[in-house]
Amino acid sequence: MESKMYETVVEYIKEEIKQDRLRIGNKLPTERELSATLDLGRNSIREALRTLSSLGIIESRQGSGNYLTGDISKFFTQSFDILTIINKTSPLEISQMRRALEVEALRQLIEKITPEQVEQLQVLTEQIDQQDSLDRPNADLRFHQMIIEFCGNTMMMVTVNALSAVFLSNVDKNLRRLTDEGREVTHRCHHQLVYALREKNFEKGIDAIATHYNIVDDSITENLQDF
Secondary structure (H helix, E strand, O other): OOHHHHHHHHHHHHHHHHOOOOOOOOEOOOHHHHHHHHOOOHHHHHHHHHHHHHOOOEEEEOOOEEEEOOOOHHHHHHHHHHHHHOOOOOHHHHHHHHHHHHHHHHHHHOOOOOHHHHHHHHHHHHHHHHOOOOOHHHHHHHHHHHHHHHHOOHHHHHHHHHHHHHHHHHHHHHHHHOOHHHHHHHHHHHHHHHHHHHHOOHHHHHHHHHHHHHHHHHHHHHOHHHO
């Protein structure tokens, strides 16, 4: 498919959104209707819609049609995964990006986090302490994702969720390689971060994030050839 045909469909959808004629969750016109409106062949329309679906912009529902979702997390996850496979990025770089996002999340949250949100993080922290080695990676990732989610920044949430999806297997490997002392310190960092958010103490929060990710990154660096 020529890129110009794909761009025609994209520009049409963008304009419909700008004019408030198309919103998240709305059904797109049928292939027949798009073909007539844009003066493009049905095959070109179909290929353009498949591309948009693969990017997470729309969702194709069997027997129902295509719907605007705006969920690009699938595209981000696939992109990060491919970059890792072809060695264009590494688990260390992904960890460094997650650290940067968490620092920014802390900056945004330190004054606006609610007592209810702090309590949710506290409960999850206690659950992490109680998890066995098989379940701990998922609980650990969920804790860090929740901090980003509380910011309400859509792009940050999409990015960290995609990074976490790619990084999950590496977190599992890394947690198994940490010493007992290393695991204890990283768990303690979770509690310290919750405390910092509760007390609105940015410096203590930064210290907790730095300590946590320094341990993680050091372990990744020591075992990079195994990832």
